Amino acid sequence: MSEIEHQCTCRVCCDHPSSRTAKEHRAINRVLSTLNEKSRRRFVGLLALQRGRGSVERLSEITGLSRPTIRRGRTEVQKVERAGTAGRVRRRGAGRLRVIRFAA
Ligand SMILES: [Zn+2]
Numbered sequence: 001m002s003e004i005e006h007q008c009t010c011r012v013c014c015d016h017p018s019s020r021t022a023k024e025h026r027a028i029n030r031v032l033s034t035l036n037e038k039s040r041r042r043f044v045g046l047l048a049l050q051r052g053r054g055s056v057e058r059l060s061e062i063t064g065l066s067r068p069t070i071r072r073g074r075t076e077v078q079k080v081e082r083a084g085t086a087g088r089v090r091r092r093g094a095g096r097l098r099v100i101r102f103a104a
Contacts, residue, residue: 005033006064025062032063041065042080045073 007013008025016022028047032040044063048055048070056074060067 005029008062010058010061028062029064041069041073042077043073044070045075045077048074049077
């Protein structure tokens with residue numbers, strides 16, 4: 001368990017450190033520094049779910065967590081979500097993000 005706050009090195013944080021986006025990235029990392037490994041993974045997994053396509057890569061850059069770790073957290077959050085919504089039937093894998101981009 002690391003309590004060192006990760007510093008985002010994305011373009012926005014480097015070029016515009018006082019921007020809203022840079023502040024948001026610092027806020028995410030501040031919260032993450034207070035969580036244990038499992039909670040950290042799930043928190044970032046939830047953010048990945050909310051942000052959609054390409055978010056795992058972006059969040060990996062922002063948080064320093066590896067992409068497989070974020071994907072695992074995302075899957076765990078989806079499982080918790082399913083378990084908590086009684087009576088709602090979802091097709092297996094229905095909530096998953098599509099990995100393959102179809103050619104136009
Ligand atoms: Zn950033």
